[in-house]
Amino acid sequence: MSTVPPPISDQPVLQLLNVESAYGPIKAIRGVSLQVRRGEIATVLGSNGAGKTTILKTISGIIDPRKGSVEFKGQDITARDPARIVQHGLSHVPEGREVFPLLSVHDNLLMGAYTRADRDGVAKDLATVYGYFPILQERSAQHAGLLSGGQQQMLAISRALMADPDLILLDEPSLGLSPKLTKEIFEIVVRINRERGTTILLVEQNANMALNASDYGYVLENGRIVMHDTCANLREKDDIKEFYLGMKEDGVRGERRWKKKKTWR
Numbered sequence: 001m002s003t004v005p006p007p008i009s010d011q012p013v014l015q016l017l018n019v020e021s022a023y024g025p026i027k028a029i030r031g032v033s034l035q036v037r038r039g040e041i042a043t044v045l046g047s048n049g050a051g052k053t054t055i056l057k058t059i060s061g062i063i064d065p066r067k068g069s070v071e072f073k074g075q076d077i078t079a080r081d082p083a084r085i086v087q088h089g090l091s092h093v094p095e096g097r098e099v100f101p102l103l104s105v106h107d108n109l110l111m112g113a114y115t116r117a118d119r120d121g122v123a124k125d126l127a128t129v130y131g132y133f134p135i136l137q138e139r140s141a142q143h144a145g146l147l148s149g150g151q152q153q154m155l156a157i158s159r160a161l162m163a164d165p166d167l168i169l170l171d172e173p174s175l176g177l178s179p180k181l182t183k184e185i186f187e188i189v190v191r192i193n194r195e196r197g198t199t200i201l202l203v204e205q206n207a208n209m210a211l212n213a214s215d216y217g218y219v220l221e222n223g224r225i226v227m228h229d230t231c232a233n234l235r236e237k238d239d240i241k242e243f244y245l246g247m248k249e250d251g252v253r254g255e256r257r258w259k260k261k262k263t264w265r
């Protein structure tokens with residue numbers, strides 16, 4: 001299938017053009033183009049192995065793409081050193097959280113702010129993240145490795161916020177969490193976006209949560225973007241309902257109609 005062109009936006013904060021990334025001989029993403037506008041929550045939906053994590057790693061400089069370009073706030077950051085990309089205002093919350101298990105919760109948060117010199121701003125942001133996730137304040141002196149999976153996800157998001165980024169990349173925040181905790185985390189993600197104006201690019205298998213929380217969505221299959229639209233429109237598309245939201249319509253004879261093949265439209 002040919003690549004779907006990106007939407008036209010006058011002010012993208014992030015723009016990928018024809019990005020191709022591979023692990024040795026395995027092409028994980030094949031010509032991905034997408035845009036994230038300032039102040040929005042954008043999402044990339046896709047099933048296991050679609051290439052979601054690879055997209056985020058390529059943006060944050062962990063993987064260098066074979067082809068294509070990544071532009072952030074008007075600058076080409078393709079294959080730039082990850083530490084410099086963080087300094088430029090982009091924070092990545094990786095899949096599986098990756099908190100520092102032997103550091104306290106408090107020190108994990110301060111690690112997130114290591115590039116900042118504004119002590120007052122850091123203190124203010126610390127109070128803000130403790131406000132979002134009061135449990136982290138209760139556990140602030142404890143080793144982060146002792147937190148539950150959900151609490152570690154809260155810590156990973158909070159640590160990203162401590163860098164005071166313009167853009168946060170969130171890799172499957174729902175992974176391994178109960179529906180209730182997933183809902184709580186998504187509510188905070190939306191609050192962060194609304195209250196701080198932080199732009200967010202979120203990749204998820206949980207299409208239901210992601211489509212409800214986000215403004216604009218891309219559907220990724222086998223390393224290619226096969227569809228993109230506003231989330232309001234995506235939620236109404238039959239293919240999305242059927243394959244990602246698990247709703248299947250009754251067929252004309254009152255039997256369930258199972259599509260044999262995906263037909264994107």
Ligand SMILES: Nc1ncnc2c1ncn2[C@@H]1O[C@H](COP(=O)(O)OP(=O)(O)OP(=O)(O)O)[C@@H](O)[C@H]1O
Pocket residue numbers: 023026027028046047048049050051052053054055095205
């Ligand atoms: N380190 C690696 N070495 C080799 N192949 C890899 C590596 N990481 C990912 N891949 C392959 O690249 C493709 C895309 O993987 P990626 O992790 O980006 O998918 P994903 O959409 O994040 O999946 P998931 O929902 O399971 O996290 C898959 O085919 C995967 O097997």
Ligand SMILES: [Mg+2]
Pocket residue numbers: 052053054095171172
């Ligand atoms: Mg992944």
